[in-house]
Amino acid sequence: MYDKLKNSPSGVILADDMGLGKTIQTIALIYTLLNNGPDGKPILKKVLLIVPTSLIQNWIVELNKWIEGKTIYQPVESASEIDNYVSFAHRLPILIISYGMAWRHIERLEKIRFDLMVCDEAHQLKGNDSKLRKKLSSLDISRKLLLSGTPLQNDVEEFYSILDFARPTVFGSLAEFKAQIQEKEGIEMPELVDETLLRRKTDVIKEFMPQKTEYIIFCKPSEIQQHVYEAISDVMTLEAFSQIDLLKKLCNHPALVYKSVHEGEIKERTGQKKFVNFAGVLSKFESFKFDPLNCQTTDSGKLAALLEMVMSFYELGEKTVIASSYTKTLDLLEELFSFIHFKISRLDGQTPNHERQKIVEKFNSSKNRQNLFLLSTKAGGIGLNLTGASRLILFDSSWNPAIDLQAMARIWREGQQKKCHIYRLITSGTIEEKILQRQIMKTGLTSLLEPDFVDADVPEFIDEEMQDFTLVETECETHTLIGCECRGSGALPDELDALENENHGEMFEEEINDTSLRLEESSFLDESKPCIVGIPGSEHDDSVLDGYKMDLNESSRSYLEQSILDDSVREIYERGEKRKKKMTKQIEEDLAISSEAAIKLDSSRKNEKHASMAELLRWRHYSTAIPQALAYVKTNTGLSRIEPKHVSFIMLAI
Incomplete structure (x- = not known):
C-alpha cells in the first residue's frame, strides 16, 4: 500500500478477507505517510476517513489502541467541525466522518485540500449510478484507499465501479473492462486489476488461528x-x-x-x-387454533432446533452469537431466551453508536456461559470482534452472500482462543434453500479474484429451479440438486466406492427407508408429547436450563417432562446399531472418524475455494434418519440435543 500510494495520483483497494487486519494495516500506513516519506519528509498532511456510522467508535478505539499517547483524529458530529478542521489539521490530521455526513456536507468537504481519502466498507460505493459515489467522486483527492473484504458481491458492473472510483479512467469504459476480463471459456485477471487490488485469503492465518468448522443445518418445517x-x-x-x-x-x-x-x-x-x-x-x-400471544417454539422447526442447539452449547460451557436479518425475529428470540434465564446482549439498528463497543466488550469479558449475543446482520454484521463466543448461529439468510459472510466472521477473528463452530440454519424445501443455492451460484463471481480456480465440472443449479418457491417435501433439496450419491452417510465422493462393495448400496437404501418409516411411526414425533424439564424458582439454577419447549407468553409458564430418547426411539437406535455391523468396514470407519482425522484426511483440499458447488460436494452430508449418522453428529459436532423431528439433514465442512 505504501509503495502504491506514495506517489500521486494513485488508488488501491485493500480487499483482504474479513479478520485479516485491514484496520491496523490502514492505521500503520496513514501514520507512516503522515510522518515519513521516501525523502524523509511527510507525504500527507490531511486525511479524510469515511466510514459507516456504526464503525466510527470502532475506528476511534483502534486509533487510540495503536497510536498511544497521541490523538491524531477529529470525528465529525456537526457541520461546524468540518469548517474548523483546517485550523487544527496540523494537530489532528485525520478527519473521521460517516458516509451520511459526507453526503450532506459534500460542499464543505470540497473546500478542503485532502491528500488521501480512505473509504471503509467501500462496497457501499458500488454502481456507476450511485449518488453517493458521484458525490464523493467530486472531491479533488488524488490518493484513494478503499477497504472491502467483499469487493465483488453481485456482478462485474459493481466490481468495475469500485475499481473505477479508486483509479478513474484507468480501466476505460465498462464495455472495455468486460472485454478485458473475458478470454475464451476462462476468466483472466487483467494486469491493471492485479495492480489495484491487494487481497489475501484467510489461509494465510489459519496456522495461527484456532480451528474453524462450518455447518449447514436443514430443519424440518412444522x-x-x-x-x-x-x-x-x-x-x-x-x-x-x-x-x-x-x-x-x-x-x-x-x-x-x-x-x-x-x-x-x-x-x-x-x-x-x-x-x-x-x-x-x-x-x-x-x-391450528394459532394464538400469536401464546405461540410455541415447535411452531417453527428452526426455532425448535435453535433451542436444542443453544442448550447443547450451554452444557459445553460455551457462549453463543445468534444473527438474524429481522428485528422482529430478534425480539422473539430475546423474549424466549430471557424467559429461560439467559443473559442477553443485543446489537441492531436501534443500538446507539456510543453503546456498541461497550456492549461488545462486556460480552467478550464475561465468563458467564448463559450469555447470548443477538446480532442484526444488517446493522451489526461489520466491524465487530465477538471473540467471547465460540459458537455462531446464522438464523436466516440474505440474498447477498456478503452480508451473511460478514455476520459469520464475527467470532473467528484475532484474539479468539477457542475452536470456532459456525452454523447456518435452513428450512428444508423452502425459499431458504433457494437463497442458499443462489448464494452458492453468486460466489462463482469470485473466480474474477481467484483466477486459478476454474472448474469446468462444477455442477450448477438451474435458474428455473430457483425461481419456483413452492414447498418441496424433502430432507434436503440442495443435496438432491448437487447430485451427491452419499445418501446422507457422510461419505465423501472419493469414499463412495465402499458403498458398492458386497451389495452395500441396496442394503444402504433399505437402511434409510426402514429407519425413516420407523421414525414416522414413532411417538417421538408427536408434537404434543411433553418435553421440558425443571420447575423455575425465584432464582436461576442449572436444572432450569436442562432442555425446553415452552410458551412465549409469560403468563403461561408450564414446564413439562422430557426424555431425550424414549423407548421407541431407543429401539430404533439399537436396531440401527445392529444393521451397522452389516455395513462395510470402510463406511463403519468413516462414520466413526474423528473431526481431527477428517481435517487431516482432506488437508490437500485446504486451498480450494469455499462456497463453490465443488466445495459443497466435498462437505460431509449426514441424514438424521440414519441412526449411526445422527449418533456421529451428536458426538462430534457439539449438537448433543439435536433430534430428527426438527433437523433432517446436516452438512459439515472439512
Missing part, C-alpha cells in the same frame, strides 16, 4: 409452517418481493407473518402498503 407456506404460495395477487418476504419470515416463525395475514396488509418494495385478501391463509392459522 406442520403449521407447511400449511401456511402453501397457502401464501397460492396468493397470486402478491408481488414477488412481498411474497418472498412473507415466506422468509414464515420460515423463522409463523407469528412473524400472522399480523400481516390477519390485517390483510403488506408492504411492497416501494414502501407503500397494499391490502390483500388473505382469507385462505388466515383459515390455515385458524385450523
Whole structure:
C-alpha cells in the first residue's frame, strides 16, 4: 500500500478477507505517510476517513489502541467541525466522518485540500449510478484507499465501479473492462486489476488461528409452517418481493407473518402498503387454533432446533452469537431466551453508536456461559470482534452472500482462543434453500479474484429451479440438486466406492427407508408429547436450563417432562446399531472418524475455494434418519440435543 500510494495520483483497494487486519494495516500506513516519506519528509498532511456510522467508535478505539499517547483524529458530529478542521489539521490530521455526513456536507468537504481519502466498507460505493459515489467522486483527492473484504458481491458492473472510483479512467469504459476480463471459456485477471487490488485469503492465518468448522443445518418445517407456506404460495395477487418476504419470515416463525395475514396488509418494495385478501391463509392459522400471544417454539422447526442447539452449547460451557436479518425475529428470540434465564446482549439498528463497543466488550469479558449475543446482520454484521463466543448461529439468510459472510466472521477473528463452530440454519424445501443455492451460484463471481480456480465440472443449479418457491417435501433439496450419491452417510465422493462393495448400496437404501418409516411411526414425533424439564424458582439454577419447549407468553409458564430418547426411539437406535455391523468396514470407519482425522484426511483440499458447488460436494452430508449418522453428529459436532423431528439433514465442512 505504501509503495502504491506514495506517489500521486494513485488508488488501491485493500480487499483482504474479513479478520485479516485491514484496520491496523490502514492505521500503520496513514501514520507512516503522515510522518515519513521516501525523502524523509511527510507525504500527507490531511486525511479524510469515511466510514459507516456504526464503525466510527470502532475506528476511534483502534486509533487510540495503536497510536498511544497521541490523538491524531477529529470525528465529525456537526457541520461546524468540518469548517474548523483546517485550523487544527496540523494537530489532528485525520478527519473521521460517516458516509451520511459526507453526503450532506459534500460542499464543505470540497473546500478542503485532502491528500488521501480512505473509504471503509467501500462496497457501499458500488454502481456507476450511485449518488453517493458521484458525490464523493467530486472531491479533488488524488490518493484513494478503499477497504472491502467483499469487493465483488453481485456482478462485474459493481466490481468495475469500485475499481473505477479508486483509479478513474484507468480501466476505460465498462464495455472495455468486460472485454478485458473475458478470454475464451476462462476468466483472466487483467494486469491493471492485479495492480489495484491487494487481497489475501484467510489461509494465510489459519496456522495461527484456532480451528474453524462450518455447518449447514436443514430443519424440518412444522406442520403449521407447511400449511401456511402453501397457502401464501397460492396468493397470486402478491408481488414477488412481498411474497418472498412473507415466506422468509414464515420460515423463522409463523407469528412473524400472522399480523400481516390477519390485517390483510403488506408492504411492497416501494414502501407503500397494499391490502390483500388473505382469507385462505388466515383459515390455515385458524385450523391450528394459532394464538400469536401464546405461540410455541415447535411452531417453527428452526426455532425448535435453535433451542436444542443453544442448550447443547450451554452444557459445553460455551457462549453463543445468534444473527438474524429481522428485528422482529430478534425480539422473539430475546423474549424466549430471557424467559429461560439467559443473559442477553443485543446489537441492531436501534443500538446507539456510543453503546456498541461497550456492549461488545462486556460480552467478550464475561465468563458467564448463559450469555447470548443477538446480532442484526444488517446493522451489526461489520466491524465487530465477538471473540467471547465460540459458537455462531446464522438464523436466516440474505440474498447477498456478503452480508451473511460478514455476520459469520464475527467470532473467528484475532484474539479468539477457542475452536470456532459456525452454523447456518435452513428450512428444508423452502425459499431458504433457494437463497442458499443462489448464494452458492453468486460466489462463482469470485473466480474474477481467484483466477486459478476454474472448474469446468462444477455442477450448477438451474435458474428455473430457483425461481419456483413452492414447498418441496424433502430432507434436503440442495443435496438432491448437487447430485451427491452419499445418501446422507457422510461419505465423501472419493469414499463412495465402499458403498458398492458386497451389495452395500441396496442394503444402504433399505437402511434409510426402514429407519425413516420407523421414525414416522414413532411417538417421538408427536408434537404434543411433553418435553421440558425443571420447575423455575425465584432464582436461576442449572436444572432450569436442562432442555425446553415452552410458551412465549409469560403468563403461561408450564414446564413439562422430557426424555431425550424414549423407548421407541431407543429401539430404533439399537436396531440401527445392529444393521451397522452389516455395513462395510470402510463406511463403519468413516462414520466413526474423528473431526481431527477428517481435517487431516482432506488437508490437500485446504486451498480450494469455499462456497463453490465443488466445495459443497466435498462437505460431509449426514441424514438424521440414519441412526449411526445422527449418533456421529451428536458426538462430534457439539449438537448433543439435536433430534430428527426438527433437523433432517446436516452438512459439515472439512
